[in-house]
Amino acid sequence: MEKRSFDTLIIGAGGGGLRAALQLAQAEARVAVVSKVFPTRSHTVAAQGGVNAALANVLPDNWHWHMFDTVKGSDYLGDQDAIEYMCRAAPRAVYELEHFGVPFSRLDTGKIYQRAFGGQSRDFGGDQAVRTCAAADRTGHAILHSLYQQNIRARTHFFDEYFAIELLQNQAGYFLGAVAMNIASGEPLLIEAKTTILATGGVGQLFRTNTNALVNTGDGMAMALRAGIPLQDMEFFQFHPTGVAGKGMLITEGARGEGGYLLNGDGERFMERYAPNAKDLASRDVVSRAIATEVREGRGVGANRDHVLLKLDHLGADIVSKRLPGIRDMVRTFLHIDPADTPIPVYPTAHYTMGGIPTDRHGQVVVPVQQGAEEPVPGLYAVGECACVSVHGANRLGGNSLLDILVFGRAAANHVIEHLKQQRYHQPIPADALEPALQRLARWNRQGKGESIAGLRAQLTKTMEDHCGVFRNEEVLQEGQNAVLALRERLREATIDDHSQVFNTARIEAMELENLMDVALATVSSALARRESRGAHSRIDYPERDDQQWLRHSLFNLDPMKMDYKPVRMQPLTVDSFPPKKRTY
Amino acid sequence: MNELARVRWKCRRGMLELDLLLGQFVGHGYHQLDPAQRAEFDRLLDYPDTVLLEWLLGRIRPTEREIVRLVDKIRAAAAP
Numbered sequence: 001m002e003k004r005s006f007d008t009l010i011i012g013a014g015g016g017g018l019r020a021a022l023q024l025a026q027a028e029a030r031v032a033v034v035s036k037v038f039p040t041r042s043h044t045v046a047a048q049g050g051v052n053a054a055l056a057n058v059l060p061d062n063w064h065w066h067m068f069d070t071v072k073g074s075d076y077l078g079d080q081d082a083i084e085y086m087c088r089a090a091p092r093a094v095y096e097l098e099h100f101g102v103p104f105s106r107l108d109t110g111k112i113y114q115r116a117f118g119g120q121s122r123d124f125g126g127d128q129a130v131r132t133c134a135a136a137d138r139t140g141h142a143i144l145h146s147l148y149q150q151n152i153r154a155r156t157h158f159f160d161e162y163f164a165i166e167l168l169q170n171q172a173g174y175f176l177g178a179v180a181m182n183i184a185s186g187e188p189l190l191i192e193a194k195t196t197i198l199a200t201g202g203v204g205q206l207f208r209t210n211t212n213a214l215v216n217t218g219d220g221m222a223m224a225l226r227a228g229i230p231l232q233d234m235e236f237f238q239f240h241p242t243g244v245a246g247k248g249m250l251i252t253e254g255a256r257g258e259g260g261y262l263l264n265g266d267g268e269r270f271m272e273r274y275a276p277n278a279k280d281l282a283s284r285d286v287v288s289r290a291i292a293t294e295v296r297e298g299r300g301v302g303a304n305r306d307h308v309l310l311k312l313d314h315l316g317a318d319i320v321s322k323r324l325p326g327i328r329d330m331v332r333t334f335l336h337i338d339p340a341d342t343p344i345p346v347y348p349t350a351h352y353t354m355g356g357i358p359t360d361r362h363g364q365v366v367v368p369v370q371q372g373a374e375e376p377v378p379g380l381y382a383v384g385e386c387a388c389v390s391v392h393g394a395n396r397l398g399g400n401s402l403l404d405i406l407v408f409g410r411a412a413a414n415h416v417i418e419h420l421k422q423q424r425y426h427q428p429i430p431a432d433a434l435e436p437a438l439q440r441l442a443r444w445n446r447q448g449k450g451e452s453i454a455g456l457r458a459q460l461t462k463t464m465e466d467h468c469g470v471f472r473n474e475e476v477l478q479e480g481q482n483a484v485l486a487l488r489e490r491l492r493e494a495t496i497d498d499h500s501q502v503f504n505t506a507r508i509e510a511m512e513l514e515n516l517m518d519v520a521l522a523t524v525s526s527a528l529a530r531r532e533s534r535g536a537h538s539r540i541d542y543p544e545r546d547d548q549q550w551l552r553h554s555l556f557n558l559d560p561m562k563m564d565y566k567p568v569r570m571q572p573l574t575v576d577s578f579p580p581k582k583r584t585y
Numbered sequence: 586m587n588e589l590a591r592v593r594w595k596c597r598r599g600m601l602e603l604d605l606l607l608g609q610f611v612g613h614g615y616h617q618l619d620p621a622q623r624a625e626f627d628r629l630l631d632y633p634d635t636v637l638l639e640w641l642l643g644r645i646r647p648t649e650r651e652i653v654r655l656v657d658k659i660r661a662a663a664a665p
């Protein structure tokens with residue numbers, strides 16, 4: 001097998017991976033970035049809203065208020081040291097972007113434009129703050145392109161369209177790089193590295209209806225799991241109530257803000273039953289659960305009664321095209337209907353993965369050791385949506401994830417730079433370290449008839465939607481876990497027809513499904529175990545938050561399959577802790 | 586076959602909207618294109634996601650005639 005050596009291997013070329021790569025390349029480290037799609041097609045490109053930083057360009061603001069909002073938003077499950085670190089680092093992260101060439105929108109004063117987002121307050125829960133910095137409606141695109149250009153200039157080495165298969169590890173548990181496959185040629189490549197950073201993004205593709213790009217299959221999370229690293233807080237998945245049914249694209253709250261409302265199969269405005277006051281503008285989780293309940297109880301719309309309707313036509317064509325032009329274009333393109341005349345079929349859509357690979361605030365992957373404190377895993381880091389630092393806890397605030405990837409991408413790189421000073425040489429790679437990767441590749445060369453990958457993937461995402469979506473209770477989750485275990489077994493017997501080498505995307509899709517299966521098991525198992533409702537995880541059978549028993553992080557281990565827990569880090573770095581309070585807005 | 590697979594992978598984008606529109610087109614309309622049009626489609630895929638999104642959702646009309654024609658085909662292939 002061909003081998004290449006670097007100081008640092010970064011798997012993933014989204015904002016998190018590229019921010020880390022730039023820091024390393026500028027420090028003269030030899031850094032390689034592997035990405036299964038061309039870097040600027042990473043999912044970060046989809047972020048439109050913006051990135052949070054208390055710049056106080058519009059209204060008074062400071063990092064401590066931002067910190068409060070983030071802790072409260074996390075439903076007190078976020079680690080307060082990491083949150084303090086992130087909120088303090090936010091202004092610098094934004095000014096650095098400006099320096100890298102991100103064309104932020106401007107206020108009349110010439111300062112960076114900021115907009116208001118949900119969950120932002122002044123003075124620890126007071127009036128609305130204005131904290132989200134934006135480059136028009138393409139902030140993610142601007143960040144990704146600027147970072148990519150800067151990396152090219154700094155001579156970061158890119159392996160474009162390479163699929164990372166498995167991490168490499170020696171007996172002592174030291175991580176040594178990864179095996180990747182050149183998608184164009186089908187050839188495996190051993191990438192040896194003194195440190196490896198996972199930056200593979202989220203896993204929205206777990207659910208049938210989601211807002212994520214198809215590439216978001218949780219590959220890094222699954223590789224970590226199989227390498228013996230637990231996944232943290234996987235039960236916390238953010239859903240948005242109004243996605244286009246069966247397709248997933250997000251329809252902003254703005255549509256209901258303008259006077260749109262939801263209807264079930266009987267033509268009933270059902271939100272009046274669930275939230276007599278706020279009705280259709282009740283909080284995201286309440287509306288999502290109401291929709292799921294209507295469908296479960298047979299009051300859905302359509303041939304399969306599997307969605308509800310979002311009605312806008314009563315607003316008139318004028319309002320719809322003036323205030324909601326993006327939605328009108330999108331719905332016309334995909335559904336061939338005009339929302340100004342016809343209601344839109346909608347269903348809750350999976351949006352953001354709060355959980356992931358456990359790390360400390362330096363991006364080092366950490367695992368519990370015996371009963372004692374957790375310890376860093378030598379040579380392995382994780383940043384971005386695939387990681388769980390944990391700054392989002394049980395619920396992420398809009399505009400905080402772009403901030404997360406930038407701040408911790410940089411922090412991880414700085415830690416790696418220090419580490420590289422001590423780690424001058426590569427450690428030898430034992431021959432058996434390659435075995436798991438080689439077995440995975442060989443496995444998909446098996447001939448014969450088996451179930452199709454596409455069919456199994458559809459069943460998995462439907463199972464996750466029905467059994468681990470917004471409607472959760474013991475029975476539904478237990479059925480879900482059984483179903484995922486059964487599907488995972490069936491995948492072992494599946495085969496693909498195409499055994500060619502060049503651009504064999506069938507093989508990539510098969511390996512992506514293996515990754516989805518492992519992460520699905522982590523998600524449904526963690527949700528089954530957590531008997532309380534907190535943030536995005538709401539259990540019909542345990543509707544209250546239970547700080548006594550559950551103010552702690554979940555850890556899911558794959559082999560042997562078991563749950564473990566660790567305390568939330570309630571102590572910030574320099575300020576007083578924010579103790580848990582009831583979360584009301 | 587390999588050429589189709591390469592193009593299919595190039596249709597994997599950073600946004601769900603593009604994944605769906607381009608994926609549907611490659612599954613259906615693409616095989617009806619002649620070699621010149623296929624080369625044109627390949628070139629279309631070199632544009633950044635944000636540009637493709639505005640064209641394919643019909644917000645902005647591209648200026649090149651060949652691109653306009655392709656964009657119309659892709660939009661027409663978007664099955665409800």
Ligand SMILES: Cc1cc2nc3c(=O)[nH]c(=O)nc-3n(C[C@H](O)[C@H](O)[C@H](O)COP(=O)(O)OP(=O)(O)OC[C@H]3O[C@@H](n4cnc5c(N)ncnc54)[C@H](O)[C@@H]3O)c2cc1C
Pocket residue numbers: 011012013014015016017034035036037039042043044045046047048049050051052140162163164165199200201202211212213215216219220250351352383384385386398399400401402403405
């Ligand atoms: C529609 C939408 C809008 C959003 N808007 C906002 C917003 O306004 N503000 C905000 O803060 N957040 C927003 N978010 C969330 C935010 O965009 C993401 O959390 C963030 O961009 C994730 O960045 P990342 O670097 O972790 O991963 P990604 O950008 O997802 O990058 C992952 C990288 O990993 C690579 N990769 C994955 N697996 C492999 C493998 N096996 N081998 C090789 N490479 C691999 C991919 O090719 C890619 O380069 C939004 C999300 C969505 C879905």
